[in-house]
Amino acid sequence: MTQTVFEPWNDPDATPLIQFQGVTKRFGDFTAIDDQTLDIYEREFFALLGPSGCGKTTMMRMLAGFEAPTEGRILLDGQDIAPIPPNKRAVNMMFQSYALFPHLSVWENIAFGLKRDRMEKSAITERVDRMLKLTRLEKFARRKPHQISGGQRQRVALARSLAKAPKLLLLDEPLGALDAKLRQDTQFELMDIQEKTGTTFVIVTHDQEEAMTVASRVAVMDHGKIVQADTPDRIYEHPSSVYVADFIGDVTIIEGTATPREAGYEIAFAEGQPPLYAETDKTFAKGQACHLAIRPEKVSITAEKPRDKRNALQGKILDIAYLGNISTYHVELPGGQVIKAQTANTRRLSRRTFTWEDTVWLSWTDTAAVLLED
Amino acid sequence: MRRVTWFNTTSLTLGFTFLYLPMLILIVYSFNRSELVTVWAGFSTKWYGELIRNEAFLDAAWVTLQVAVVSSTVATVLGTMAALTMVRAGRFWGRTLFSGMIYAPLVMPEVITGLSLLLLFIGIGLDRGVFTIILAHTTFSMCYVSVVVSSRLATFDRSLEEAAFDLGCSPGEAFRLVTLPIIAPAVISGWLLAFTLSLDDLVIASFTAGPSATTLPIKIWSSIRLGVSPEINALSTILIAIVATGVVTASLITKRASLRLQAEERAAEQQA
Ligand SMILES: Nc1ncnc2c1ncn2[C@@H]1O[C@H](COP(=O)(O)OP(=O)(O)OP(=O)(O)O)[C@@H](O)[C@H]1O
Ligand SMILES: [Mg+2]
Numbered sequence: 332m333t334q335t336v337f338e339p340w341n342d343p344d345a346t347p348l349i350q351f352q353g354v355t356k357r358f359g360d361f362t363a364i365d366d367q368t369l370d371i372y373e374r375e376f377f378a379l380l381g382p383s384g385c386g387k388t389t390m391m392r393m394l395a396g397f398e399a400p401t402e403g404r405i406l407l408d409g410q411d412i413a414p415i416p417p418n419k420r421a422v423n424m425m426f427q428s429y430a431l432f433p434h435l436s437v438w439e440n441i442a443f444g445l446k447r448d449r450m451e452k453s454a455i456t457e458r459v460d461r462m463l464k465l466t467r468l469e470k471f472a473r474r475k476p477h478q479i480s481g482g483q484r485q486r487v488a489l490a491r492s493l494a495k496a497p498k499l500l501l502l503d504e505p506l507g508a509l510d511a512k513l514r515q516d517t518q519f520e521l522m523d524i525q526e527k528t529g530t531t532f533v534i535v536t537h538d539q540e541e542a543m544t545v546a547s548r549v550a551v552m553d554h555g556k557i558v559q560a561d562t563p564d565r566i567y568e569h570p571s572s573v574y575v576a577d578f579i580g581d582v583t584i585i586e587g588t589a590t591p592r593e594a595g596y597e598i599a600f601a602e603g604q605p606p607l608y609a610e611t612d613k614t615f616a617k618g619q620a621c622h623l624a625i626r627p628e629k630v631s632i633t634a635e636k637p638r639d640k641r642n643a644l645q646g647k648i649l650d651i652a653y654l655g656n657i658s659t660y661h662v663e664l665p666g667g668q669v670i671k672a673q674t675a676n677t678r679r680l681s682r683r684t685f686t687w688e689d690t691v692w693l694s695w696t697d698t699a700a701v702l703l704e705d
Numbered sequence: 706m707r708r709v710t711w712f713n714t715t716s717l718t719l720g721f722t723f724l725y726l727p728m729l730i731l732i733v734y735s736f737n738r739s740e741l742v743t744v745w746a747g748f749s750t751k752w753y754g755e756l757i758r759n760e761a762f763l764d765a766a767w768v769t770l771q772v773a774v775v776s777s778t779v780a781t782v783l784g785t786m787a788a789l790t791m792v793r794a795g796r797f798w799g800r801t802l803f804s805g806m807i808y809a810p811l812v813m814p815e816v817i818t819g820l821s822l823l824l825l826f827i828g829i830g831l832d833r834g835v836f837t838i839i840l841a842h843t844t845f846s847m848c849y850v851s852v853v854v855s856s857r858l859a860t861f862d863r864s865l866e867e868a869a870f871d872l873g874c875s876p877g878e879a880f881r882l883v884t885l886p887i888i889a890p891a892v893i894s895g896w897l898l899a900f901t902l903s904l905d906d907l908v909i910a911s912f913t914a915g916p917s918a919t920t921l922p923i924k925i926w927s928s929i930r931l932g933v934s935p936e937i938n939a940l941s942t943i944l945i946a947i948v949a950t951g952v953v954t955a956s957l958i959t960k961r962a963s964l965r966l967q968a969e970e971r972a973a974e975q976q977a
Contacts (some may be wrong), residue, residue, distance in 0.1 A: 397867050417867070428864055430885055443872050447873035
């Protein structure tokens, strides 16, 4: 059995399901989406990530048909969707506010869309029952929305949008109110549904871990612009800017100036500190200001100076964040720069090697850090 | 903390006396045998009998009922539509003027409303009768309905309608299946308000009623000018009974609904 890798965005022949072409959305004189061009392919699980107010919901609402782009076009299957009203689009949306019908029971809420399709009664019953089972809401079928908990409401909203098995499903923070366990189960359930039905998902989330787990690609947004859209591992390992590096995961950013050296660059960052070394595909001029982004888990922490690594710095432990499976050490260099280093807690806490105020060595390999432009 | 003090008891008694003593006297005298309203001559229900045989009163009652039902229904439809448009239209040029114009008749002296309608009907040569009273009542009670419905719509979550569209509803279906059921309590209270307003309107009706149709309030008013008869007392007692029954029923329904809601919520908490 051959497993073909799913990455239509690298295939020049693939036709995207959704195309944003120079889309701008303004509310009055406020620009919510700023001239964005983006392709999303069939069967993708596309995650939108970004701080509050950056325009994620607006992107979704334009796809669903509740907002029209001020400029540019959106194509679905190669067709401009501007003239198609929301009720005629093969798109379903799960609202950030859930938007459950308060006068209908959970069961009727889920059946609502199916009834509009003039589906047969028995088929509706079957479908709704499946959705109830999927979201573990069987016991609450007869309740009204105001009689269930927040997490249960979120699941009803999810079930209602899934019920019609649309070609494109827009989920606006679908799992925010669920506890960690249920959230994880539902994430796998979503991935499973997608595998089975071939639905394309566009999902908004505030939880990067969730984006990393479920998404085929992640778009990081900032102020109405998509800063980077790429696979989760590329976003994490090769962020295109300081903003992305900082937004996704934990990171230490060191500011300095680059000087070409061998296959990479030497970065001078503080008086009295040895320059750091990093390899990159990008080119920097001599003396160009740059940022070095380094993930805590790529930094080793040792008592002695390691001999085999070029990047080695000495500092004092300022703080330790214990997270159970891992600990993050905040190490302050003599110049005041703080670098984060992470270690797996393979031993019990009482036998931990380092503690506050200890002097330690931090080190990382030549390719561990990412060199970014200013 | 419940303290029954001398002061509390007195104010309560005084208040209730002030409110209900006149009505009580009226009810008591409606069972008076005497022709003279203020002289008690023993218990009798004969005035109720007289009332049923009084064609003029029965006609007026029938006209009043027709006018109230038709005008409040039309006013509810129009008022709800006006409220929907005003809340939905967003900002447009002259919006404040428009919404002001919807509410203006609320504060307009009834005499002026009545007079202007009268002039209009004469101007276009419309014969005054049941139809003109209905038109007049629809016009002024529509504003009340629209106020009641817009205050409900202001808190109505638009995303519910969007969700309905999203799930395949046409605008008509979305209104029928989602918006209307949710704002129904406001629409019903709007109707009840319009109905009561029409039922007890004297001023506007007297301007727009013609010789062919008289409403009950006009009839009562004009008979009183000839002196209070025990018959009027009987009629008023019946009206009080009808209104009281309505109010009690309505409050019982609301109370039952809220009790059921509480019970359901408690059950939900226990199961969750
Ligand atoms: N109808 C509107 N009128 C005016 N401004 C709007 C409207 N809808 C959205 N905005 C603005 O557009 C920006 C983007 O809003 P959007 O709802 O897309 O944010 P978001 O990324 O979904 O945020 P969150 O994570 O908080 O949900 C916000 O600054 C918001 O204030
Ligand atoms: Mg949002």
